[in-house]
Amino acid sequence: METPPNLFEILTEDAKDRVPVAYRAVEPIPIAGAPELRLVESRSYRARGYFCKAFYKPVSKCVAPEPD
Amino acid sequence: MILVLSQSSHELTTEEVMDWLEDLGLPCLRLNGEDLDADSSWSARVPGGDFEITLDGRTLKLAAGDIQAVWFRRWAHGRRDQPVELILDDSRERQEAQREISSHLDQEMARLSGYLFSQLHDAAWLSRPSITRLNKLEVLEEAARAGLEVPATLITTRKKHLEEFMRTHGGIITKSIGESRALHLGDYFHTMLTAEIGTDLIAQLPEDLFPSLFQEKLDKRYEIRAFYLAGELYSMAIFSQIDDQTRVDFRHYNNVKPNRVVPFKLPADIADRISRLMGALELETGSLDLVKTTDGRYVFLEVNPVGQFGMVSKPCNYHLEQRVAEILARKARHGNSPQPV
Numbered sequence: 001m002e003t004p005p006n007l008f009e010i011l012t013e014d015a016k017d018r019v020p021v022a023y024r025a026v027e028p029i030p031i032a033g034a035p036e037l038r039l040v041e042s043r044s045y046r047a048r049g050y051f052c053k054a055f056y057k058p059v060s061k062c063v064a065p066e067p068d
Numbered sequence: 069m070i071l072v073l074s075q076s077s078h079e080l081t082t083e084e085v086m087d088w089l090e091d092l093g094l095p096c097l098r099l100n101g102e103d104l105d106a107d108s109s110w111s112a113r114v115p116g117g118d119f120e121i122t123l124d125g126r127t128l129k130l131a132a133g134d135i136q137a138v139w140f141r142r143w144a145h146g147r148r149d150q151p152v153e154l155i156l157d158d159s160r161e162r163q164e165a166q167r168e169i170s171s172h173l174d175q176e177m178a179r180l181s182g183y184l185f186s187q188l189h190d191a192a193w194l195s196r197p198s199i200t201r202l203n204k205l206e207v208l209e210e211a212a213r214a215g216l217e218v219p220a221t222l223i224t225t226r227k228k229h230l231e232e233f234m235r236t237h238g239g240i241i242t243k244s245i246g247e248s249r250a251l252h253l254g255d256y257f258h259t260m261l262t263a264e265i266g267t268d269l270i271a272q273l274p275e276d277l278f279p280s281l282f283q284e285k286l287d288k289r290y291e292i293r294a295f296y297l298a299g300e301l302y303s304m305a306i307f308s309q310i311d312d313q314t315r316v317d318f319r320h321y322n323n324v325k326p327n328r329v330v331p332f333k334l335p336a337d338i339a340d341r342i343s344r345l346m347g348a349l350e351l352e353t354g355s356l357d358l359v360k361t362t363d364g365r366y367v368f369l370e371v372n373p374v375g376q377f378g379m380v381s382k383p384c385n386y387h388l389e390q391r392v393a394e395i396l397a398r399k400a401r402h403g404n405s406p407q408p409v
Contacts, residue, residue, distance in 0.1 A: 007251060007258040021230075021273065021280040022242045025263030028256040 004028050070096040070137045070400050071130070071188065073197075075144035076103075081378045081389055082141050088393030094400060097128065101143040104180060112183075119184065132187045137400035139194045139392070142374045143181060192399035194298070194392070195353045200373040202349065204245060204281075207371060214345040216338070216368040219283040227275050230282060239285030240265060241316060262317035286367055291318050292332060292358040295377040295388060296346050298395050301339050302377075302386045305332040305360070331384040334358075338366045345371070355380075 007026045011019065070089060074082040082098060089096045103121065104110070110121035119130040155166045185197050208218045222233045223245065234240055243262040250257040264285055294303040307328045308318035314327055334342070338358075345368075346354060355375025359367045381388035 004254060004256050007253060017274045018278055020242075020244070020278045021265065021269075021282075022244055022260055022263065024269060025242065025265065026251070026258045026260050027263075028253075028258050029250075030256055 069134045070094055070139065070396050071135045071191070072096055072098045072139045072141060073143055073185075074098055074100050074141040076100040079142055081376070081381075081392075084378075084389040085139070085141075085392045085396070088390045089396060092393060092397050094393075094397055097130070099130070101181065104184070105177060114183075119187075132190070135188055135191045136403075137192045137194070137396050138188050139396050140197050140200065140374075143197060192403045194396055194399060195351065195373060199350050202371070202373060204370055207345075207349065208368075210348050211345050211368045214348060215341040216345060217365055218368050219286060221284075222282045223279055224282070225277045225279050227270070227273050227277060230270060230273070230277070230280075233282055234267065234270060237284040240282050241285050242280060242282050245279065245281045264316050285316075286359045287362040288315075289360045289362050289364075292334070292356075292360060292366075293318075293380055294334065294342070294356045294358065295375075295380045295386075296342060296351070296354045296356060296371075297377075297388065297391060298352045299343065300391070301334065301342060302380055302384065302388060303332040303334050304329050304380045304384050329383045331386070334366070342368075349373075 006028060008016065008019075008023050011023070072082060072086060086096050086098060099121070110119060112119045118132065121128050121130060153166075154169050155162045181197075205221075205223070208221060211218050220233075220237060222229065224230055224233075241262050241264050244260055248260045250259045252258075265282075288309045291306040291308050292303055293306060294301055306318045307330075308314035311325070311327060318327055342356060346352075349371070351371070351373050354371040354373045355377060356371045357369040359369060361367060377388050377392075380386060
């Protein structure tokens, strides 16, 4: 994936002097390179889905069918 | 009934706590902030009306009298207008109108959420939403009053003062005054975490700056992430210092070779000061960041009242999800009065 311009670099020259100094250190992180996402079909009265990071233990009940 | 207020994404732990609540035999209901608009239909009659919410064709009555305890985990507004353009035209004038409409819709949703929370005022809460938005600078003041060491900090619009601060401390970092943001642009998140700045960068700055926060750069032996839960403190040491990617801020995660982390017990006097701080902030939960310096000091950095705790719970086998459920169960049965769990 081609490295994108830093957010600070695409600001106008006027804007560069009008944002917090922290903007000069903003780092682009590719969304595709983030930890794998797991979209879990949950019970309807709970979540639509949530992130599952490397250390996260999936909850098997979340993928179970809705109880009658 | 225990009501869990959460959000539908970026939320790792809500489901696990609910599973533990089920295990304890306590009925619970999860309501995501997004449910108030994006994915549901509902009505409430004022005054005193109960909320009637339909999610995925299933209608639920949310009666305040049926809710004994509320866990305010997180809350993100969804808006059904978000996938669409509000105004067709990209002229500057209409872009401004679009921003104003968006701001107004956010405000409407915030007021609605506030009304929902107020209707649940008599329940026992684990963290009330009104105290979960902290001011980082006020927290530093409060931490110092509680006896915790905090980093030398400067907020300034003057380059001259920044240069003096740099000369005094040798190395400095900058970060947001408020919460850090990940700005979404194309296929990338542009993250605004703690970053070291050097004399080269300072030389490029204009004389007058946007108000910016700077702190002394601490020589770390390791970082500590602690989770405070109703008087209990669970800590983890993070060996972020030996990896260039995570050296300044462990949240520049190295997913290929993650930092080594181990369970950690803070000294009793530091734990006492943290308890004092959390008491002063009226917080029952919070993820705290501290640094153990190479010269042996414990320096408090910040606290996030709704920070993630799975990252501490899992590697350290603290089973915090179970503990949160037990505390919610206690609150549901006994209110806020202190009872052993």
